Amino acid sequence: MVASSFPPGQSFSAIYGPVKSWRYGRSLGIDPIGIISTCSFNCVYCQLGNIQQRTSERQIFVPTEQIICELQAIPTAGYLDIDVVTFSGSGEPTLALNLGEMLAIAKKITNRAIVVLTNSSKLDDPAVRQALTTADIVAVKLDAISSNQLRHINQPTETIDLPQILAGIEQFRREYSGILAIQTMVLANWTADIQNNYIRFLERIKPDEIQFNTPSRPRILTRTLESRGNEHSENRSSSYQYFKCITADKLTALAEKINNLTKIPVRYASRT
Numbered sequence: 658m659v660a661s662s663f664p665p666g667q668s669f670s671a672i673y674g675p676v677k678s679w680r681y682g683r684s685l686g687i688d689p690i691g692i693i694s695t696c697s698f699n700c701v702y703c704q705l706g707n708i709q710q711r712t713s714e715r716q717i718f719v720p721t722e723q724i725i726c727e728l729q730a731i732p733t734a735g736y737l738d739i740d741v742v743t744f745s746g747s748g749e750p751t752l753a754l755n756l757g758e759m760l761a762i763a764k765k766i767t768n769r770a771i772v773v774l775t776n777s778s779k780l781d782d783p784a785v786r787q788a789l790t791t792a793d794i795v796a797v798k799l800d801a802i803s804s805n806q807l808r809h810i811n812q813p814t815e816t817i818d819l820p821q822i823l824a825g826i827e828q829f830r831r832e833y834s835g836i837l838a839i840q841t842m843v844l845a846n847w848t849a850d851i852q853n854n855y856i857r858f859l860e861r862i863k864p865d866e867i868q869f870n871t872p873s874r875p876r877i878l879t880r881t882l883e884s885r886g887n888e889h890s891e892n893r894s895s896s897y898q899y900f901k902c903i904t905a906d907k908l909t910a911l912a913e914k915i916n917n918l919t920k921i922p923v924r925y926a927s928r929t
Contacts, residue, residue, distance in 0.1 A: 671719050672727045673746070679926045680796070680838075680868055681741045681772055687763060688746025689753035691718040696748035697778040699812040700800070702842055702872045705747065712752070713778060713814045715785075721758045728766045736767045741794070743772040751779040757788030770794060774840070778817050780825030786832055796838040796868065797826055802854045810844065823858065830862045838866040843903050847911065859919050869912050869925035871902045 674686040690696075694705045697713040742763050744750045750773055753759070764771050770793040777797040779785040789795050801807035804819045830837055839859065847855070859867065903911075912923040 669719075670727065671724055671746075672731070675739055676743075678741075678743070680924065681743065681794075683738060683740045684743040684772070685736075685739045685741075685767070685769070686746060687724065687742060687744050687759065689719050689724075689744060689750050689756055689759055690746055690748040692747070694747045695752060696776070697752065697814050697817055698749065698776050700776075700842075701810055701812065702844065708748065710748075711814050713816050715752050715754045715779070715782075717754045719753070719755075721755045721762065724759050725762055725766070728763060736769060739767065739769055741770045741772045742767050743774060744792075745774040749776050749778065751775050751782075751785045751788070756785075757791060760788065760791040764791065764793075772796065774798075776811070777822050777826055778813060780829045781821050782825075786829050789829070790833065790835075792835055794836040794838065795829075795833065796840045797829070798841070799826065799839050799855075799858075800842050800844075802851055802858065806851070810842070827862055830864070836866070837862075837864045838868050839864045840868040840870065842870050842872070843908055843911065844871070846903055846907060852911070852914070856915060856918055859915070859921060864921060867912075867915065867919075867921055867923045869908060869923060871908060871926075 669692040671688045671691075672685065673688060675683045676686055678684045693709050695710040695712060695718065696703075696705075696708045697711065699708045699711055744756070744760065744763075750756055756773075760771055760773070771791065772794040773789060773792045774796050775789075775798065777799065780797065798811075799822075800810045801819060807813060807819045807822070826839075839862075841855075908925055912925045915921070916923040
């Protein structure tokens, strides 16, 4: 089901995987964004490389009918080996106007838990929060707890700022009855102020889980569809950006400190 690198004119498959996820097991991916990577962020570590279209405007990228057809083409027995269905792919899934329809259809057809990975930039929109109510698990990105961090790590579009993101997460937490995870990419050692501000925010919203991660591979700069599922491998035809990351020991210490102070479960995966 995994798509290959795309030459001009290649057809697009919205379904990919299954992908092995350290957080959720065997995950069938659904990409609601399409062949052109589109996001409201351009994160320095993004597995998609440099985002091709940066926007915070919602629209329909992949028709709902395509999702239905592709899901129905998979034999029913094919879903038995899947733990979850994850909406992510070629950018920010909440930019898709038809996301709510897609989530409901995927749940009905696959009879599996539905996960959405979001960068949190649209959670201030009531329509987005309503669409996400169908998901069983929503993992919201929070890499930055200061405006400076946000600009340097996530590089959002000009219309997005940190107070908007934090307020959106808080409002979503109040309304959402599913499992809420905070996903944070830790690129460098955090100062005491960053740690304290992060902990105070967690204590306010009380997520069900915190997920710490570091980049597990160099960032690919030449986009391929394989990168949707973390499956690209280094080859001479691609360009890469390498990261000097926080050590595994320091990531473990940070995770244990936050768990001890907040009593919120913390899971983490570090570069090996």
